[in-house]
Amino acid sequence: MIKTALPFILLLICTLTFAQKPYKGAEVFSKDKVLYGKFEMNMKMIKGSGMLSTFYTIEQGDNDYWAELDIEVLGKDNAQVMSTNIFTDNESGGLDQSVEEIHVDYSLADTFHTFTLEWTPDYIAWFIDGVEHRRETGDVVNHMTVPQGYRFNSWVSCSPGWVGDIDRDAMPSYQYVEWLEYSSYDTATQEFTLEWRDDFDNFNSSRWAKAEWTFYCNEVDFAKENAFIEDGRLVLAITDPSAPSSILEEPIQDYFTTRYNAASDEILVNSLENGKYKIQLFDTSGKLVIAKQTDQSYFSISCSNIQSGLYIISINHNGKWFSQKIFVN
Template sequence: MKKIAASFIFLLVFTSLYAQKPYKGAEVYSKGKVLYGKFQMRMKMIKGSGMLSTFYTIEHYPGGSDPYWAEIDIEVLGRNNAEIMSTNLFINNSNGDLSYSEQQIPLNYSLADDFHIFTIEWTPNFIAWFIDGVEQRRQTGAYVDHMNRAQGYRFNAWISSSPAWVGAIDEDAMPAYQYVDWLEYYSYNGSTQDFTKQWRDDFNSFDASRWAKAEWTFNGNEVDFVKENAYIEDGNLVLAITNPNASLSLTETSIPQSFNANYLAANNEIAITSLNAGNYNTVLYDLTGKVVFLKKMNTSKFSIPCSTIQSGLYIIRISDEDKMFRKKIFVR
């Protein structure tokens, strides 16, 4: 995960407490670690200036008598139509300071308009990145030699504090979503120099034996990672970037006649219908700005179940590229 702005490096400092950053993001991290292998995944990334959607591997012991850092990144920059994939390697020197090798891969298509297959091959001799089976970068030498300890692996969606790198933050693009359809891991056999498939996660459910959801942040990051912004929907792992401040106004905006959004006590649900199906972002907030429900509506009718929602006043916000409306909803 790239932490560079201009000529300096942001040190990654995690905290288990929310730092009250202006935005909320998501990170899902593995409970296990692997040494070498191939990661292959089908993802649709985030589009929007300032935002990043990622997959990366990492092992780090900052400070102490044996400082160690090793990291392999896929990072898609949301700016410029999400047409840039940044490939990064991080290692530490004997003093514990970080060195990095970055290569940005410019593409002539968006990585946010459709799903693409991303691959990292990690061996003792090389690390390579692929998109849809086409090799984009291959690294050998000292950076690869350093990657000799098992690493965990993670997805995250976040906002950098460096506009020079990622562009100015586009709040109008929020909420924004990274979708992961599936992930496969292949072990590496050094004798035969080939890969063997070990497992596949189709994200039909959240496998708590393999994954956990982050509740922290780091320096240079404009989001707090919150559990609510990582969830399973329609066979995808979804990582969302949201703006809680967008919900705090209690002022309602005019709802187009084509929409209807109401709480139905008999079914204990919020029913939303539209005369026209489309790609509408639907977010339900409580009055503190906490997201309690997220969904991308692409049908003419759906509902928000309220069985796990406490009674009280909420704000529902529905938006697309052209319009947004906000309505107060009381859940009994």
Template sequence: MKKYILTSFVLLLCIPFITKAKEYKGAELRTNETFLYGRFEVSMKSAAGSGIVSSLFTFYDNPDFTTNWNEIDLEILGRYNNEAQFNVIEGRHKMHEHRQVLAFNPHEEFHTYAFDWTPEYIAWSVDGQEVYRQDGEHIARMNKPQKIMMNIWISEFYDWTGPWNDSILPRSAQYDYVKYYEYKKDKTFNLKWTDDFNSWNMERWSAASHTFDGNKVDFTSDNIKFKNGKLILILSKEAMPVRETETEEKSSEGKGQIQEVKMVDEKQLRVTFQGDTYAPYANKKYFKVDGKGAIKTKLHRDLRTLDVYLQEPLSEQTTNKLEYTGPGLKLQEVEIEKK
């Protein structure tokens, strides 16, 4: 095994620490409980507009998710008026995508969408009719408990979602209900609960308050509304001021420590943070390899894991150093093993 060294530097918070919020605000609601198999059903009306994603999905958010990824997606892009997209993501982020043509415009009226997740298959339905199924060998790897999530956001991947123009704001995705059915040993589904969104059930749902690379919005609970028996997730433009913390006369040692660094391939590293994570602020400008900056970073949904993409492949012959100069880390050296 070839080993590489990651070096990071201590910061003393003796001056105000400044964090710039993103220009746009979105929303995400997620269950507190996790679920292993079942039927996940929603009645929703998605948001129209190029660049916008409205969704219902399930996601495994434990620390080992980077090597045991489990995610099942129903995503509706605002750029299309007759399409939904289904996806299973497993293992090391291997995607199994499908684009489904719809007989209606999903942004104009409420329609029912569901997916059945079993050990043998995952099947999606629209208005009570199954329209697509996956039953390949990858289904056996979809065996991690997942949370139910709904969100609305703006993607920076314009080839996927279309170009963005904020003149269309504000926009919203509306949800009439969510139902969860447990999967039983006799291979049937039994309704366990329905949320009609007459109010916010905080024992069941929590709001997200993060962002990630490729997402133009910060998620905020301010953009979650319950009105007339509907959950409304809102996209808005908000000129948020730069936030400034009080001056602290103490070291940042022990905060946002790097737990491990793994090589995904010769031009990609996966960095996992622990403690009070600063991963959301660890963008590409903070990373260098042999004095050369990273070309991009990608934050995972757990906020603890960051992919770092390098300009040049790591050398097989020499020991490289990945230098981190961003906020919140004490001095440390982390070995990177190349298989």
């Protein structure tokens, strides 16, 4: 990931204590490492100035060697820019980096798109929906020779010159991952072979873990509750913890009905008006426990993974927040 001060990038996976950040984000990281291969994934990215949604690989061991490959979609300007980055150490102890922004004429946040990253000893290439947008060869590829883990994350940068001013009104925002495939690479035959596919029907804890850290110039703390599975998708949320104090002042409008259905263990929401909805469920301490968004006027929220008790449901309809208390039993 691009940061504003390169010496601090090595703090990426550092767990040192930082001052609490103003926002919450999410990161899901792999428990294994791979050397070369193809990552193909279907994702709907985040739209909102200041925010980024990503997939990347990184050397995550105990040594000081740095190697990283990035897919980073900038949320500003209708989410039409993908930053493709390579960072790696070289023989002289310096840093090799190759950064190129890919501009497309459509939003990467309105619908799902298939992103592909191919990593071989000879080239590294990036694709969107099967169209190759960048291919890199040469020294920066030759130095990419260590096994790496792989990660998804959603975060907010402190660099407005790069990502734009932070748009708090766009929060909560969500990165969706419908599926991910990994194919190994045979250096002898120069062919890819599919090894596994994750459809995110559940959170595979043997493959993935959730982060609880931050890094330099990141305006979010990664929170486990901001990464979750919903409707067969991995969701990574960016949220504003200060939002509950303001939205509690606005009651649910008459055209909404909300109720808890004990038989199905769901909160049911019905609206007489069409539009876009963002929904957050908070416990009484103000902690976010569920977040989702939809363009349906009737929808449900599964409560199977939360405890019984009093909650606050907050609904954003076409840019305005409403909320009410609801009991889950």
